Amino acid sequence: MRNRxxxxxVTMCIALLAGDAFSKEIQGKDDQGRDxxxxxxxxxxxxxxxxxxVGVHGYRGKGKGAAGYAGWVKRHxxxxxxxxxxxxxxxxxxxSDQQTLDLIKMLRKEYxxxxxxxxxxxxxxxxxxxxxxxxxxxxxxxxxxHSGGTWATGDYAERAKPNPKARAVLFVISCGxxxxxxxxxxxxMGRLEWAKRYEAMLAEGGFIYDAKWWPNxxxxxxxxxxxxxxxxxxxxxxxxxxxxxxxxxxxxxMRAKDYAGAWSLIQARLNHxxxxxxxxxxxxxxxxxxxxxxxxxxxxxxxxxxxxxxxHEQRDVEKRRDALEKHKAFYAGAxxxxxxxxxxxxxxx
Numbered sequence: 001m002r003n004r005x006x007x008x009x010v011t012m013c014i015a016l017l018a019g020d021a022f023s024k025e026i027q028g029k030d031d032q033g034r035d036x037x038x039x040x041x042x043x044x045x046x047x048x049x050x051x052x053x054v055g056v057h058g059y060r061g062k063g064k065g066a067a068g069y070a071g072w073v074k075r076h077x078x079x080x081x082x083x084x085x086x087x088x089x090x091x092x093x094x095x096s097d098q099q100t101l102d103l104i105k106m107l108r109k110e111y112x113x114x115x116x117x118x119x120x121x122x123x124x125x126x127x128x129x130x131x132x133x134x135x136x137x138x139x140x141x142x143x144x145x146h147s148g149g150t151w152a153t154g155d156y157a158e159r160a161k162p163n164p165k166a167r168a169v170l171f172v173i174s175c176g177x178x179x180x181x182x183x184x185x186x187x188x189m190g191r192l193e194w195a196k197r198y199e200a201m202l203a204e205g206g207f208i209y210d211a212k213w214w215p216n217x218x219x220x221x222x223x224x225x226x227x228x229x230x231x232x233x234x235x236x237x238x239x240x241x242x243x244x245x246x247x248x249x250x251x252x253x254m255r256a257k258d259y260a261g262a263w264s265l266i267q268a269r270l271n272h273x274x275x276x277x278x279x280x281x282x283x284x285x286x287x288x289x290x291x292x293x294x295x296x297x298x299x300x301x302x303x304x305x306x307x308x309x310x311x312h313e314q315r316d317v318e319k320r321r322d323a324l325e326k327h328k329a330f331y332a333g334a335x336x337x338x339x340x341x342x343x344x345x346x347x348x349x
């Protein structure tokens with residue numbers, strides 16, 4: 001009996017450890033002889049499409065561990081890539097961008113991947129990540145860039161300007177408030193000041209982004225930055241695809257003149273948990289709602305007509321009041337409709 005119990009305990013421990021083991025680690029060399037590491041779940045689900053996360057290492061780093069993102073395969077439907085880059089990679093020099101493109105192409109042949117990737121990095125990895133996202137916006141869903149030593153701004157040697165096509169990419173950037181030193185002697189400014197310069201460029205360019213400046217933090221990636229990265233990952237690879245599907249459903253309902261059906265979808269979004277979020281999740285949510293403004297106006301007009309229909313059909317005061325209250329409750333958030341209902345309810349008092 002005791003032996004059976006010990007066998008059961010050992011078996012359970014092995015099962016738990018196996019379940020917690022993050023992945024298979026696959027090491028290889030690309031056509032140029034450069035090292036790369038790929039992290040996948042222990043078992044690939046053939047019916048599942050995975051997001052590719054590109055974790056970019058810092059100064060003198062290696063691709064092993066993918067800048068600390070290898071463990072994400074335990075918690076998310078991702079496959080993680082970490083490549084070893086040569087000096088100058090932070091500026092996309094020496095073919096470092098093509099290096100990543102070739103590895104992505106290779107992985108697409110092996111795994112079922114979403115069309116867009118998520119790219120993240122700290123310090124030199126941050127420099128690479130935001131430049132790569134700006135250069136290849138059609139390939140990148142979201143970018144997390146923390147504590148970069150340089151930023152691609154118009155006042156630097158690159159004379160960089162934000163790529164307007166990258167407005168579809170979600171960006172999060174951050175820096176510690178104590179991370180004020182220059183990353184090299186000839187740098188025009190320190191890390192914090194330069195990060196804020198980049199934020200101003202994103203704001204002026206109309207990008208959807210979130211910037212955070214961490215108090216009492218130097219040149220390190222703390223818990224706040226990691227959470228910011230996770231939020232960006234969720235917003236760019238989960239929420240945005242949801243919005244696209246939902247937008248198609250709303251448009252289909254609008255074309256069919258099913259205004260009530262369209263409004264029920266919009267109302268659910270108005271009450272979504274991301275509404276009011278002060279980070280990238282909230283900013284992406286707000287931008288999506290802004291894209292629905294014209295639909296809300298059209299629905300408002302139709303709902304106002306329904307108010308007039310209620311007034312015409314319901315002569316009994318109590319029934320009219322009940323009908324108007326239900327109408328108001330259903331179209332809560334449609335401003336013109338609410339005002340029209342409130343006006344008629346006031347008359348019935």
